[in-house]
Amino acid sequence: MNYQDILTQQKTFFSSQKTKDVRFRKRALQQLKDLLISNEELLCEAIDKDFGKSRFDTFTTEISFVLNDINYYLTNLNTLAKPENVATNLVNLPGSSKIYREPLGNTLVIGAWNYPYQLSLSPLVAAIAAGNTCILKPSEVAENTMKAMAKMINSHFPQEYLFVAEGGVAEVTEILKLQFDKIFFTGSPKVGKIVYEAAAKNMTPVTLELGGKSPAIVSPSANLEVAAKRIVWGKFLNAGQTCVAPDYILVDERIKDSLIDLLKKYIQKFNYTQESPQYTKIINERNFDRLVEIIDPKKIFFGGNYDRDKRYIEPTILHQINWSDAAMQEEIFGPVLPVITYNHFNEALQMVADHEKPLAAYLFSTDADEKKRFTEKISFGGGCINDVVMHLSNVHLPFGGVGNSGIGHYHGKFGFDAFSHQKSVLSRANWGEPNLKYPPYTDKKLKWIKKFL
Incomplete structure (x- = not known):
């Protein structure tokens, strides 16, 4: 599998601006929701093979979490994606200030084996809601659930948008060499440090959900x-x-x-x-x-x-x-x-x-x-x-987490923000500006600046 080719396709698709359309994101979320509901039997059978998790626990601690995340974004996405008006300070008046939450771009989610659906698909849902493309690498330790997610997603979404990568350490090592715009990892602090080091080579921001003795x-x-x-x-x-x-x-x-x-x-x-x-x-x-x-x-x-x-x-x-x-x-x-x-x-x-x-x-x-x-x-x-x-x-x-137990956080609006860049934009009027900031600098100008600031 040539993961660079898939990432290149995702870069091209992201550049098309299609994922920035909130309606596109909602359609993808609804499609994933429908797939989770229609494939519940497949998902339950796979996780039972991996470590005997009951249908009750699979729904309450895995599938329902992902469905709740999807429902949250379907309900709140218009508000989350809307530019946020913030106050404008005196020296920039007349003017207005806004925060635009734009998708980071091409993302990588590395899931964990202990709750293989929740800890792989919930970050994926947040990435979709925020308008990104994503390569998802579930843990190979829960092999059957990894294959179930790959079957469910890869057969229903184009790989230039979403792709589930199968394989083990060798495959994830190759994937980590690529230049993503965001990496989201769930696992141990030991492996988290490896992911962090790989991300640092490309200045890629990370969310690390790790662990510790609670x-x-x-x-x-x-x-x-x-x-x-x-x-x-x-x-x-x-x-x-x-x-x-x-x-x-x-x-x-x-x-x-x-x-x-x-x-x-x-x-x-x-x-x-x-x-x-x-x-x-x-x-x-x-x-x-x-x-x-x-x-x-x-x-x-x-x-x-x-x-x-x-x-x-x-x-x-x-x-x-x-x-x-x-x-x-x-x-x-x-x-x-x-x-x-x-x-x-x-x-x-x-x-x-x-x-x-x-x-x-x-x-x-x-x-x-x-x-x-x-x-x-x-x-x-x-x-x-x-x-x-x-x-x-x-x-x-x-x-x-905090410190050794992790970097960053997600769920709800915090997951949306984890996969978004908060872009600040100040819009100024073309009139009403004093000349205080422009040369020549004088003591009188400095006196007025000190009063304003």
Whole structure:
């Protein structure tokens, strides 16, 4: 596959100005929406082959997210694409000022395997809405979903506009050598740095949606039943293979035993067995082996069982954990939940602050001062108070990381802006201008300028 030829075709197509027409963008979005609905069976079968995700989870955590994004842009695109009037300062009067959001051009989206439809197609939808062409490279780790997306899109859209590239590391390495106007990547910080370096060679702007160890802090003031129920759901959704899943718990020493008993209760209640439709497989043997390695048998409070042939790891709670344990050295990205205790709330905040800024952070508390300190004293991409993960479902909130967990953000208007250039235009009248800025410069002119400025 000659990716340079495809990019050249996309450059020519973008130069035709067709994608700048809002009506063209809406037709493309509607066509993609129709394809998602008519190909739901194909998409569900493919993801089931990759890691056994149920039809329920596939719709609620994958397809519905993309459909909601499309619906948002179909409803709001006229407003988003409209030039924005802004105030004009005194020295530029009479005149007017506007911000024009124009498409960046030819874009590349590199998706992730853990939510292969959502994390590939949602950025693609934003790129379409903003008026760009796009080459989409889904993750080859979820091979069947990659092929399903390629079949669905490549057979219904011209490749000079949208194209899904298949293949693995060799193919994406070749694609990254090309000169795009925007690269959007979802994946690990390690690979994100490779993408960032490749983009820098062409001065290409990037959005990097990465990851990190996202904490869930549980305060003595929390409703422990609610905390346990929501943490268990968010942690073991997709068998823990979620970039914003609670990676570990920080809990006050006084309530630790009560909390982990409740965590166990809800794991059992939600029935995460090998046969359960609400529990997925680990994506492959390499990740399976990595996860098993970090489970210290001496620190298992609950779970710890696994079956390599079926890529099943039972939801596992580890306690008596410290920062030197294997489970605390990198993002877990699986169904293993370490629990660390603290004695004072500020101690918990400091533990988070002492490590890389996470993609998400969560607090369970009913104390107003704790909520204030949580939001003000630690840096994280986004999060929730008294819930986990659900901030992603609000299209009006930007989603993205900070520091090692990412650069830039998207969803809703923020996705539109991620794939747009904000072009500033000042329009001046041909009358009413004083000669203060023109030579010859005099003390009197400077005196008047200081008054105005």
